[in-house]
Amino acid sequence: VTTAAFMLIATALVLYAVLAGADAGTGLWLLLGARGDLQPALLSRFSPVWEVNGLFLIFALTGLFASFPQALGTLGAALIPLYLPVLLLIPTRGASYTLLHHRSKRVRRLALVVFAWSSLGIGLLIGYATLALPAGIVGSGAKLDRGYFSSLASLASLPFLILGIAYAGASATRDRRLVNAATWSGAGWLLTIPPYAYALARANPSLRHHLLGPDAAPILIGFLVVLTSLFVQRRRHGVGRAISAAGCAAIGLAVAAATLPYLAFPAIRTPNHAGPSLHAYVLASLVGGPLLLLFLGVLYGMVGPQQETATR
Amino acid sequence: MSSFLAARAQMGTSLGFHIVFASLGVGLPPAIAIAHFLGLRHQDAGWLRLAARLTRALAVLVVIGVVSGIVISIELVLLWPQFTAKAGPVIGLPFSLETYAFFVEAIFLSLYLFARERLRPWVHWATLLPVSLGGLASAWIVVAANAWMNTPVGFTYAHGRFLHPHPYKAIFNPSMPAETFHMATSAYVATGLSIASVYAVAMLRGKRTSHERRGLALGMAIAAASIVPLGLAGDLAGRTIAKDQPVKLAAAEGLAHTRRHAPFTVGGLADQNGHTRFGLRIPDALSLLVGRSPSTRVVGLDSVPPRRRPPVAVVHSAFDLMILIGGFLPLAIGAYWFGRWRRPRWLTARPLLALLAVAGPLAFVAIEAGWTVTEVGRQPWIVYGLVSTRSALTTSGLVGLMFALFTALYLVLSAAAVIAVRSQLRLRPRRGRPALAEVGR
DSSP states (O other): OHHHHHHHHHHHHHHHHHHHHHHHHHHHHHHHTOOTTHHHHHHHHHHHHHHHHHHHHHHHHHHHHHHOHHHHHHHHHHSHHHHHHHHHHHHHHHHHHHTTTOSOHHHHHHHHHHHHHHHHHHHHHHHHHHTTTTTTOBOTTSOBOGGGGGSGGGGGGHHHHHHHHHHHHHHHOOOHHHHHHHHHHHHHHHTTHHHHHHHHHHHOHHHHHHHHSGGGHHHHHHHHHHHHHHHHHHHSHHHHHHHHHHHHHHHHHHHHHHHTTEEETBTEETGGGOOTTHHHHHHHHHHHHHHHHHHHHHHHHHHHHHHHHHHO | OOHHHHHHHHHHHHHHHHHHHHHHHHHHHHHHHHHHHHHHHHTOHHHHHHHHHHHHHHHHHHHHHHHHHHHHHHHHHHHOHHHHHHHHHHHHHHHHHHHHHHHHHHHHHHHHHHOGGGSOHHHHHHTHHHHHHHHHHHHHHHHHHHHHHHSOOSSEEETTEEESOOHHHHHTOTTHHHHHHHHHHHHHHHHHHHHHHHHHHHHHTTOOSHHHHHHHHHHHHHHHHHHHHHHHHHHHHHHHHHHHOHHHHHHHHTOOSOBSSOOEEESSEEOTTOOEESOEEETTHHHHHHHSSTTOOBOOGGGSOGGGSOOHHHHHHHHHHHHHHHHHHHHHHHHHHHHHHTOGGGGGOHHHHHHHHHHHHHHHHHHHHHHHHHHHTTTTEEETTTEETGGGSOOOTTHHHHHHHHHHHHHHHHHHHHHHHHHHHHOOOOTTSOTHHHHTO
């Protein structure tokens, strides 16, 4: 049951990471690549995503609160320096998002730049802070190892961003230029993942045999699936997008599973920190979770084709 | 400013900001549903246009509400790690259940906003029902968790730890019914009056079309339907506090000594011992309100040592403010409906419109004051009688910096929200498209 609760929370975090990565990717595309009709296409495509993805973060936090409260207390004390910039950027992005449809062109332009930078920053920083957990920086006294800031392991957050950029670019529109650009940039950046995985494995010895040994197979397969899907998207847009999202999720879950039995290496062992409400939480989630995923499926099924038609 | 004060101030600022958007998130969906229903039922483009305008405002407000909700959930973990560690086994499950209500609300709102073209008109309208219920359920669960902090039950407490938790007993704690009822009715009244305020201001500026009159009528109808239940909820909340948190009531009323025939004190300046100067005392009224008899014994501040008392002056002033506004709002609502019934000219008279224009903001001031009584009145406890607020604080030295940065950011976010909502409400229907197409086709 402890593992089930851990995987439920990990699923929510992975869904958040994939969508936050896509969000960050949208931010980068808005800053660098999207001009003319691509800007409204990106914004209309990602408005519903942006609205819903924050809920996955809340789902994960409340899941930790219900299932591993002692661990959450320790993490809260340790992770303040890493989450502080995220906390500041979330309202900044919210403020700029509300002004994206303002009547004044000047306000809209300023809001777009702030939205893009803060989207990019949140994606990077969330990945940076979340990957701190398996990198071994939370000590037993809820202290943060300052070495993390200068270590290569902290850069392991980049692959999430890279996946997101490719996913966002390719999903936003059927525009062939953007799909091609996203495909090649995504494929190229995927090659940077192994060095970061190596750095993460160096920082956390317990991850070494997962990330560098035979247990890495699911992660590698996930990467290959994403890579293939990027090319599939050039011909079969919807199918490629679905495979791409599934591949991202598979990679995230495989990484999460590899970190078991630690919630945060080496300070928090998952089984030792299970709270007494854990069974009730798992039961409630098993009833409510599939219903919510069904709702999400309905939502994206209804929203997606309509938006694509509008962007053609 | 000490870290402790900075942390409390930051949490207070965040909650004070969020509560406005959370209240509108509870109240606006039913208001839109009513306007949309009238538009579809009577094939009336005017009501549909009103629903469309309110929907644009709701979309902006929900985004801000989600953002401030995320910030609060992260702040709770970062600023009060000992609270999450200790209370999580008991109250963590309700918080996680709240996520489901939040999911339902957000997903159906997205369907309402983005899937209009794909749904039949009445099915599209029906998506507002889960949005309304989800908002209400979300408020219920969060307020239930807060009520548990006021009257903690559903566990065995030993050696500073909460053992053998019963999360469902914790949700249905003694303060839950009164607090939930009070919050929900307050949200409906405040939302109704806010809608009315927006259109009263427009009418004061000379816009007196049927659109403004409909907006005003819709807001005042919601406020009128909710104001009597709000009064009953306030009475229930007062009697529940008298029973379960007597020190909070003593601070709110500035009651120094435990006594029978306790007066109800309005206004005045209360000191930390509960001695109130310049207040208006209504003899026996507090005993009557609490126990329905003038001889009811009401607990005073002398029942606990000074270090276990909340900041009396703050609680008393906030309570007075809530009561005064609570007395003013029914008058404003009554004046409007009397005008509709007997004096139609009142409805376009500047004094009444000015009264209604201030009623909406005042309703939110009353909500803020009410939550100040609830939260400051519970001090020095974060979990009443068991866990002190100070012991739950983080040991990080970054709290002061966080507070300064957050205060600045919330000012920016507030300004952005106001500008965005104003911009959305001013948008005119697109040329060449009938207003029916905006919402219901």
